[in-house]
Amino acid sequence: MKKLFFLLIIPVVFGCKNEKKSNQKLNIVTTTTMITDLLTNIGGNLINVQGLMGSGVDPHLYKASEGDVTKLANADIIFYGGLHLEGKLVEVFEKMAHQNKKTVALSDALDSDTLIGSESFQGNFDPHIWFDISYWKTITSYVVKILSEAKPEYKQAFETNGKNYIEKLTTLESEINTIIxxxxxxxxxxxxxxxxxxxxxxxxxxxxxxxxxxxxxxxxxxxxxxxxxxxxxxxxxxxxxxxxxxxxxxxxxxxxxxxxxxxxxxxxxxxxxxxxxxxxxxxxxxxxxxxxxxxxxxxxxx
Structure with a gap:
């Protein structure tokens, strides 16, 4: 019954008119802490970022609360990992797609031919894509593109932030290879x-x-x-x-x-x-x- 109630309240929440923010910043909602950190680095003070999950939270088992529904309803864009990482939120995101809510799976930035498969995980791909820094660079560029399309007036700033972050990731690659x-x-x-x-x-x-x-x-x-x-x-x-x-x-x-x-x-x-x-x-x-x-x-x- 709780699951049914949760899915039923989404159309009601999305039917409400969201108040326009005076600062006109994009309201971004993210799922995992890795994604929250990424959006913060790219968007800086030009966006408002709210992460659903905090430190130590397992995304595989995470269940959205009614408070999360409100955050999602007020978002301009929702960024999530994809590949069933957020297993119990899949139905919620599918429901939102029918409500014309902009949802972005970061895994869509990657070539599926390069992903690791798993027969034991219902034939799906391994969703832990952030542990390859080269993937995270590709995803950074993808997020820059999505944000720039949503706010063209901030495109240059998003691109500059993205470029600077990719340079930091390149330095990270060099450092960890030396340690390994x-x-x-x-x-x-x-x-x-x-x-x-x-x-x-x-x-x-x-x-x-x-x-x-x-x-x-x-x-x-x-x-x-x-x-x-x-x-x-x-x-x-x-x-x-x-x-x-x-x-x-x-x-x-x-x-x-x-x-x-x-x-x-x-x-x-x-x-x-x-x-x-x-x-x-x-x-x-x-x-x-x-x-x-x-x-x-x-x-x-x-």
Missing amino acids: EQLPKEKRILVTAHDAFNYFGKAYGFNVVGLQGISTATEAGVQDVQKLAAFIIENKVKAIFVESSVPKRTIEALKAAVNSKNHHVEIGGTLYSDALGSAGTVEGTYIGMFKYNVNTIVNALK
Whole structure:
């Protein structure tokens, strides 16, 4: 009944007339913290950005509240990840499309032939596209285009901000490659709570293994834990990692299973996967998060 009520109130909310903002800024609503950070970098003080999800929030399981509906109703443009990242919001976005609300999936900026598929995730593509910096550059240009079309008078400013941000991302690529080079190739095995780092592994030469699947909606069973424990022992993996947006009990169970077989493995730290760190911290930005993750991984595995 709650789901039905939620879907039914959308036409009512969208039927209301939105008051014009005196400053004429675009009202932008984003889903994940990575997208919020991206829009803030490109739009600067020329847009108003409201993110639905905060630090530590799992987008795979996120359910929109009635307050979120109001934010979405008042938005000029809604930016979301796509590829079923925001699994429980898909129906909401589909409903909005019928209400002529501008919704933008960042995944639409990418060539689907380059995406990582997953038979275990209902035949869909892996949605964790932000872990390939080259993808994030392409997405940056795409967002610049969308904002410029919506506000042509600010096109030059959006393009300048986008260019500056892409330059920062290029510097980030160089820095993390230098850090990763410290880690011998045979030690580049990344074991995490769920399959969020496949694009990272593909781009930077890591063998990535997640205890859960691409979506955290898929629970890991005892057999999964035992199978991965055997893999860790066989490959002499030194450290495994928890994630800020995923309960750490499954990784703790994995550690216990490995140690019970007389192979010592440590929890190497907490990685940011589906959400950035707290607002106002270095890890609360995409660039800061990426550097933190790479340093944490390399320091624990080398």
